[in-house]
Each structure stands twice: as structure tokens, then as C-alpha cells.
Amino acid sequence: MLCHDIQSQLTDYIDGTLDESSQQQVDAHLAACDGCRRYVSDIQATIALTRDLDEVEPPPFFTERIMAQVRQSARPRNWIFQIFLTPVRVPAGVLTAVCLIIVTLAGNTWYLQSKKTAPVQMVSENTSPDIIFRDIGSPASGPVDLELLANSGVTEIKTGKQPNLEIRATVVISDSEISAILNTLLTIGGHIDGIVSNAEKYRISAIIYNDKKKNLISYIRQVLPDARIVEDLGGPKKIRVSILILKK
């Protein structure tokens, strides 16, 4: 028998669980092999050292601590917790169906909501074809060119929220003056998200920083002295501005 052959039997040999004939074979090999004998002796010493380890004392009042936790875990929970924390086994198919229904309902609600908030009424009140623009201006986009906007082909605007600052005026106004108002909005860091332009009116919708409101109002008072200005006092950091100019 070679050293390699007894390797697999050594655990059983050391633990005394080897059958008699195999044990005799291993004994015979060990008697003749210094290396294996030393190895077995070292393993036996290792086991002896392991078994001779001092007992580690558990912390004081360990039983009491454990029982306190056990009693706490056995205490009946508040009925609200019982409802929400009791695991319920639900078949995967049912769970999937419920998820699908929720997703469908949520999607449908969102779609209907988005339809409601669409600015359709702004278009429907017109008697002549509108030129409508959307998201046309930001400080980075530079001066507004109405002609270019008119050819951009954008056919709807997104708005519908109650403005924090509403400006109404009935004046004779040229396209260049409207451009000046739009550029002022951009200059003060505003974002123009909609314009309706037709034979009767201009309607401009924009979002500006609240702290620039005063600048805009003073500019409007210069160019449109008769404008009626309705404003929210206070308001959030960014406010919505609606400018309606009816053409005389």
C-alpha cells in the first residue's frame, strides 16, 4: 500500500471508524513509513489540542436574556401589525394578475389625467388658425425669431396650470414688440413653454424665477402701461407667468 492509497482512509483511521482489515493495512503502512506516521501523529496532536480547548463561559444571565427575547417574540402583536406583518401565501399567477391590473389602472388614470390637463381650450377658443409653439425658449436659445417659430410646425403647447403672475392687455402691438417681450423673459432667466399667436391675440406662457418677477413687472409697465397685472404674493421659487395681449 502506498502513501497516496491511505490518505482517504486516514480520517476514519484516526477516528477509529475503519473496519478491521483496513485498519491493519494502514497500521502496516504506518509501521513502515516515517512520513505518514509523523503526519498521523501531527493530526492526532491537532485533534488533542482542539479537544483540550478551555470552555468559554457564556455571558452572565444568558438563559434569562434568551428567555426574555423568546417571551418578547411570543407576545401577541398589535392587530395593525398582525394584519400587515403576517405573511400571506399568494400564488405567483394571482400576484402577477393583480400587478398587471394595478399597472393598467395606473396607466389609464395617468392617460386620462394628462388628457385633462392638455391646453385644448386655448386652441378651441380661437376663431382663426393659430400659430402655436411649445418649449421655444430658454436663456440658452438666444433671441426669439417669430418667423422661425411660425414655421417650426409645433402644434400644441403644454400648460393648464393656474399662473402665479397674469398680465392682460388690449393694445396695438407689433411682432417686434412681442419679440422684445419674449427676449426680456429669456434675459431674466425665464423659460417660455408656449405661445399662441393668431389674428386676435398673443398668449405667452412662461416660467420665471420668483425673484425676477419685479423686473418683469416693471418692464411690462414700461411697454404696456395699460396692462392689468394680477400676481400672487410670495409663491414658490419658480412661478408661472401668463401674458395675454388682445390685439386692438
Place this chain on the structure above:
Amino acid sequence: MKRASVAAFVLPVVITMLTKLQKQKNASFSDPDAKVLAACRKGDMDAFEILVKKYQKQMFQTAFRITNNKEDARDAVQDAFVSAFKSIKKFEGSSIFKTWITTIVMNMSKNQVSKRMSKLNRNTVSFDDYKETDDGEIKLNFAVDNVSAHQKMERKQICEQVQWCISRIDLAFRDVLVLRDIQGFAYAEIASILKIPVGTVKSKLSRARDGLKSCLANAFGELSRVMP
């Protein structure tokens, strides 16, 4: 036809129930804690306390040898007993209570080690680190300060060194070593606790002992000098 379908439905249920009863009967014959367990299943807290008192020390030893940390061992044992109490009604008696609670303690202890490892990112000795030398001997590369074999070490120091070496063994092998050489479980019991075949228990034990021997030899020199 009807009878056949009724029989097909009823028969498996009856067989399952009989098997369950037989298991419980067998266990109650061999499990010294059967009577106390029966009381525990009825929710008797005092009965469960008897089991806690009986096994807490042994379970703490097991947990400490695995975790090498008293706080982790304490938490593992506490969690194990709480978990055992919660599911004691489901404990069908397919094994004795001692084996069952040891299984839970082992799992909790390993969880504690994993938690701590992920915190500290500490390196243990992997058996992939084995290197075969020219003369065919297999050695581990432990970063252990060599302690002179001639230096007479106090027993406490020896114990600490042995425990340290145990804690450096890969967790997948450490559990078998602790269950066999410290707790004295039989191969079949270890196989039942760790849910692995007996052959795997033996091979893991062999490798764990081999790794521990190398670590101790690095620390002490000749092992026969420090043998108890």
C-alpha cells in the same frame, strides 16, 4: 372508477400522515427531550426554558468556535433559540432536538461571520491557498509569526493560538471541524446538521484538520511539544 379516484386522492394523504406519526414516534423514543418538546409545542414557556438551560452553554461553545467573537456567538445563540421557539410546532421530530438546535446555531453563527466579514473584509485562509512543495507535502501559507517551539507557552496562550487557527480556517470547513472535534458529533449527525453526505463530511474534516495542523505547526513548531 369513482372508488379508484377516491383511493388515489386519499391514499397519499394517509401515507403522509402515517409517515409523520412514525417519525414522531421514532424520535420520541430516541430523543431525551421528547417530553419537554411535547410541552413546548403546546406553548409551555417553562418547558422551553428547560431546553435553553440545558443547551445554552454547549451552543455558546459551538457558536464561539465558529465566530471567534463572544458578542457574535451570544447573538447567534439568542437568535437561534428565538427561531427554534417560533418554529417548534413545525419541528416534526425527524431529528433529535440537540441536532436541530445545533443546525440553527450553526446557520446563525455563519450569518454572523458573514456579516462581520463584509464589515471588515477580513481575509480567511482559503483552501485554494494550498501549495504543494517539491517533496509532495501540502502546506498553507499562513502569515503567522513563528513562535519558538522551545518557548514554554502558558496554557491560555496555547488555547488562544488554537482558537485563532480555527478561526482562520475557511468557514466551509470550519463547521465540520467544530462539530466533530469540539462537539463530538458522529459523522452521520454532522451530515444531518449540515445536510451534506457522510463522504463529504469526512473529506471536509480531513482538509480542515490538515489546515489546522499546518497553522499550529507554523505557530508552535513541533506539535508533540505542546500536546496536552
